[in-house]
Amino acid sequence: MGDTRRRGSDQRVVVAALFVATMFITIMDSTIVNVALPSIARDLGVASDSVDEIVISYLVSLAVVIPASGWLADRFGTRRVFLTALAVFTAASALCALADSLSQLVAFRILQGAGGGLLTPVGMAMLFHVYPPADRARAARILVVPTIIAPAVGPVLGGVLTDQASWHWVFLVNLPIGATAFIVGALFLVDRQGTPTGRFDAVGFVLSAVGFALVLYALSAGPTKGWSSATTLAAAGVGIAATAATAWWELRRTGPLLELRLFSNRLYRSVSLTISTMFMAFMGVLFLIPLLMQTARGASATVSGLVVFPEAIGVLVATQIAGSIYPTVGPRRLMTGGLIVVATAALTMGLVEVDVSLWVLRALLFVFGLGAGFVMMPAQAAAFATITPAQNAQASALFNVLRQLAAAIGVALASTALSLAGGDSASGPGGSADPGAFQWGFYVAAVLAVVGLAVAVRVHDADAVVTMRRPGAPPRGANPDSDNGPVSEGS
Known part of the structure; x- marks a missing residue:
């Protein structure tokens, strides 16, 4: 019955709705938390200049898992990877709201970023599959909506929720959207299996994870901690070296994690x-x-x-x-x-x-x-x-x-x-x-x-x-x- 229902549904409508909803909450989470940081610092009893870890950890986690999204979608199918990532993101959002220490909140933000980092590229791959090239202009209108609206809505919604309720709601707001999207996906989303994949490129994943994580950390910390600080310089140096090594390695592999030949x-x-x-x-x-x-x-x-x-x-x-x-x-x-x-x-x-x-x-x-x-x-x-x-x-x-x-x-x-x-x-x-x-x-x-x-x-x-x-x-x-x-x- 479930397979029949999925096959009978309009996959363009299903995929477009899921993509907009999930991309919206993952992008919004990059900005909605910013305005709540002072309130979080006061409530958790930490210095205001230490809560930037909450933002940085999410951005770094996003970047680390994105390179693996293509291999995972081809290996396990887009539906399974998308729903698993959505479940992780939604559950991690609830955990973030329940955190009672900075270390817990940072850990849960890393988990949240891991789920969010898979949602966007897998969702985009699904969208371009159901919209052939002749209809890409129509699909592009869908892609732009969450990309633009979410960063603008984030500060407004974050300010209202923090002022009128508490900082916990900047994470809880993800739950109804995430849960609804998961139910719709489980009922109506058709699986798309990619081409057969080789073994997972573990070396490429480690190199890209280290490179992207440290480069993003340096970019986030440099303006506040100082570009000449030892921490920033070390992160930038190692990150750039690891990113260069990623490019060198991926261009020489038959089945790379990141297809740089594109x-x-x-x-x-x-x-x-x-x-x-x-x-x-x-x-x-x-x-x-x-x-x-x-x-x-x-x-x-x-x-x-x-x-x-x-x-x-x-x-x-x-x-x-x-x-x-x-x-x-x-x-x-x-x-x-x-x-x-x-x-x-x-x-x-x-x-x-x-x-x-x-x-x-x-x-x-x-x-x-x-x-x-x-x-x-x-x-x-x-x-x-x-x-x-x-x-x-x-x-x-x-x-x-x-x-x-x-x-x-x-x-x-x-x-x-x-x-x-x-x-x-x-x-x-x-x-x-x-x-x-x-x-x-x-x-x-x-x-x-x-x-x-x-x-x-x-x-x-x-x-x-x-x-x-x-x-x-x-x-x-x-x-x-x-x-x-x-x-x-x-x-």
């Missing part, structure tokens, strides 16, 4: 690097605005989150417009135009006075979101256009590793610029920042957008032609002699 695919490489660079700028601004509001303008966490929210509205508007014109315009023009808007909005935020009207700031964030949406939607649609179904799980794992590292790098660069311009108190817990220092963080975001623009102009629309198709119509722009050049898998 970067020889011209479209996948250029689009992945474009969206990763844009995501650095995006996360940097999302980090700066709440900090500016609370430390320079004295606003509450709830008000700070509400100021950020127009950015999410801008993204949603842009994705609808971009989705409708994508088959005609193609990814290159949309992404380059969006990055110009992102760079201009970030630069303007750096040029205006810190005490500018909140409506001006909201308008700038709305425009910033518009630009980001015009990058993310076509990037999500085009990135996997020339990836075979058998490569979906591996491509998704690599894509999400880049996104996770990009988020950490963006925040680290913005925080470092803020600290250098305004002193160590700029980003410290409960500290106050020099208002003029924030402009440098916005300038960094603008520069990152320009770097992304330099990559985006190298995208070839002809490579993504299979995704540029309206329902019932032949693909547009299929002429290999177009000014975009021929379709190519290589460089």
Whole structure:
């Protein structure tokens, strides 16, 4: 009966709903906890500068398990891995709410990150399986929703829950979403078995785990502990060395854990690097605005989150417009135009006075979101256009590793610029920042957008032609002699 029910369900609806729900809570958990940290420190009786371990441990755990997601999905099937990861994430959320010491909370956050790190890439692989290349523009609209809404909702929801209830609710809020998603998945999700896999690449997993964990730790700790501190330098040095060793090892294996050879695919490489660079700028601004509001303008966490929210509205508007014109315009023009808007909005935020009207700031964030949406939607649609179904799980794992590292790098660069311009108190817990220092963080975001623009102009629309198709119509722009050049898998 269960198998019949799963086969009879519309897998596009099931997978899309599960992906949005689970990606939403995993991404939101990266930001919702931030505003509750002072309350957690007081309740657990620890110093305010020690609770950053709660955030760092989650981000590190996410990055460590993502490389294994492709192999696990191919070996055990997407349904089994997805539901197991969801159960781990949901149970760990409950444990986090019950923790009565910092060490317990950090341990449970590591477990939570392990579940969340598998959910996103496996969910993305399932989504691209049920949405063939011709429908990727429609799937991209789904992908953008949790990616954009969750970081903006996190600070607002976290502030309200902490102010009106307690910090425990920033974890308990995951339970109804996680439990509902698990039931829906268990009843209706069809399993997808990948291609036969070889033995698990244990060496690659250890090297990538050490490399990504230490690099992320250094990026998270550097702005607060100091880039010249022995801890930060040691973590960065070992992390970079282990990451380089990962690349060396994986490129020489027949069945690697991370299929780095996918970067020889011209479209996948250029689009992945474009969206990763844009995501650095995006996360940097999302980090700066709440900090500016609370430390320079004295606003509450709830008000700070509400100021950020127009950015999410801008993204949603842009994705609808971009989705409708994508088959005609193609990814290159949309992404380059969006990055110009992102760079201009970030630069303007750096040029205006810190005490500018909140409506001006909201308008700038709305425009910033518009630009980001015009990058993310076509990037999500085009990135996997020339990836075979058998490569979906591996491509998704690599894509999400880049996104996770990009988020950490963006925040680290913005925080470092803020600290250098305004002193160590700029980003410290409960500290106050020099208002003029924030402009440098916005300038960094603008520069990152320009770097992304330099990559985006190298995208070839002809490579993504299979995704540029309206329902019932032949693909547009299929002429290999177009000014975009021929379709190519290589460089």
